[in-house]
Amino acid sequence: MKVQQGCNSSDMGVPVTTEEELRRNPAITPDDVLGLQKITKNYLCSPEENVHMIDFTRFKIRDMETGTVLFEITKPPTPAGGKKQCDPNAGRFVRYQFTPAFLQLRQVGATVEFTVGDTPINNFRMIERHYFRDQLLKSFDFEFGFCMPSSKNTCEHIYEFPPLSEEIMREMILHPYETQSDSFYFVDNKLVMHNKADYSYSGGP
Amino acid sequence: METDISGVSRARVSVLPSAEITTTLRPETERPRCASTPCSPIRGTVTGYQILHMDSNYLVGFTTGEELLKTAHKWSDGTAEKGSGTEAVSSSTQSTISKSVDLGIHRSSRILKAKSRSYQPYDVPSANGRRRRRMPSCCDTIHRSFAPSEPGRALHASLPLCLLKGKRAQSKSLDYLNLDKISIKQSSDTEVLQYQLQHLNLRGERVFTRKKT
Numbered sequence: 001m002k003v004q005q006g007c008n009s010s011d012m013g014v015p016v017t018t019e020e021e022l023r024r025n026p027a028i029t030p031d032d033v034l035g036l037q038k039i040t041k042n043y044l045c046s047p048e049e050n051v052h053m054i055d056f057t058r059f060k061i062r063d064m065e066t067g068t069v070l071f072e073i074t075k076p077p078t079p080a081g082g083k084k085q086c087d088p089n090a091g092r093f094v095r096y097q098f099t100p101a102f103l104q105l106r107q108v109g110a111t112v113e114f115t116v117g118d119t120p121i122n123n124f125r126m127i128e129r130h131y132f133r134d135q136l137l138k139s140f141d142f143e144f145g146f147c148m149p150s151s152k153n154t155c156e157h158i159y160e161f162p163p164l165s166e167e168i169m170r171e172m173i174l175h176p177y178e179t180q181s182d183s184f185y186f187v188d189n190k191l192v193m194h195n196k197a198d199y200s201y202s203g204g205p
Numbered sequence: 206m207e208t209d210i211s212g213v214s215r216a217r218v219s220v221l222p223s224a225e226i227t228t229t230l231r232p233e234t235e236r237p238r239c240a241s242t243p244c245s246p247i248r249g250t251v252t253g254y255q256i257l258h259m260d261s262n263y264l265v266g267f268t269t270g271e272e273l274l275k276t277a278h279k280w281s282d283g284t285a286e287k288g289s290g291t292e293a294v295s296s297s298t299q300s301t302i303s304k305s306v307d308l309g310i311h312r313s314s315r316i317l318k319a320k321s322r323s324y325q326p327y328d329v330p331s332a333n334g335r336r337r338r339r340m341p342s343c344c345d346t347i348h349r350s351f352a353p354s355e356p357g358r359a360l361h362a363s364l365p366l367c368l369l370k371g372k373r374a375q376s377k378s379l380d381y382l383n384l385d386k387i388s389i390k391q392s393s394d395t396e397v398l399q400y401q402l403q404h405l406n407l408r409g410e411r412v413f414t415r416k417k418t
Contacts, residue, residue: 041366042367071267072256075254076253090273093365094270095273096267099264203265
């Protein structure tokens with residue numbers, strides 16, 4: 001398993017884009033989403049566009065300084081003909097309730113396990129953008145590389161959190177779920193998946 | 206970047222069967238706990254997922270969009286389960302919007318009222334027949350309104366916009382929530398009310414904060 005440091009895409013030289021503009025494009029590329037200045041209101045692709053059948057089956061985050069595992073979750077495989085979700089978007093959204101202590105962390109490692117369908121995947125890449133009230137906090141860019149067909153893969157990404165002022169941390173704590181993220185997944189530079197999350201930092205221990 | 210590829214064909218993962226949704230999570234037994242700290246649920250199951258580990262020093266809640274919609278659906282049907290930790294404020298339909306606004310007003314007024322009574326979220330055993338006032342600890346912060354005893358409430362505070370608007374995207378509509386009966390204009394009102402509700406709660410918190418200082 002290889003660990004990759006996330007590169008903070010400074011978006012220098014990337015043209016500013018809007019969600020409305022991107023919706024008019026036949027395909028959405030990594031450069032397109034790197035130009036987004038705020039969280040999207042809607043998903044930029046449908047669940048059906050995940051033609052490579054990429055399925056995340058396990059997720060774990062840990063503090064890189066101490067090695068402390070903060071959270072680990074697994075998704076049992078859905079049996080064939082299993083229960084269908086009422087709303088497909090519901091499966092693409094998660095909500096975290098962190099404590100203020102989480103904002104003190106500098107490096108968090110995120111291990112993700114995923115399976116892929118029966119076609120090879122070239123240049124699998126994730127761009128994740130975190131916002132607080134439409135202010136971009138940081139953009140993360142990770143590459144998974146090539147994945148063999150019908151394989152299960154594991155990869156750890158290192159999130160280097162940006163330094164945040166006391167004021168902005170205070171605001172993030174005071175306003176739960178106004179910190180949000182878009183996770184865009186690309187295969188061969190074409191958007192195939194879009195997940196969303198929001199975050200609270202006011203949870204007590 | 207190389208990815209470790211097992212090359213093993215997908216096999217059924219040997220995991221515990223995912224239980225039904227439980228929004229009330231059980232506390233970890235090994236966590237030290239002081240007298241003023243209530244039980245903090247940190248592990249459980251969420252629809253379609255099994256939580257294997259959750260360090261409550263950093264993370265106290267996790268939920269999915271499906272869980273949030275189910276809670277919103279319960280509210281819209283008027284069959285919210287009381288006392289299960291899912292007394293959430295949802296605004297997926299117009300009726301629930303009104304209810305959630307009412308709850309928001311009620312919550313902020315409750316905070317103000319509690320403040321005037323030297324609000325203490327936990328009962329302190331009386332001594333010598335007199336009720337002891339809980340001394341503020343170093344952990345009492347401005348976000349007290351999100352009481353640790355109500356993680357379910359805070360977690361389900363409001364539906365994210367992407368779920369409310371999911372109907373307009375390519376995905377299937379949230380027909381079972383009767384959202385199709387809400388016109389575009391009404392959905393704007395939904396957003397306005399949600400925004401107002403958030404600010405109602407915040408006003409309550411700010412007043413509480415000033416009093417603390």
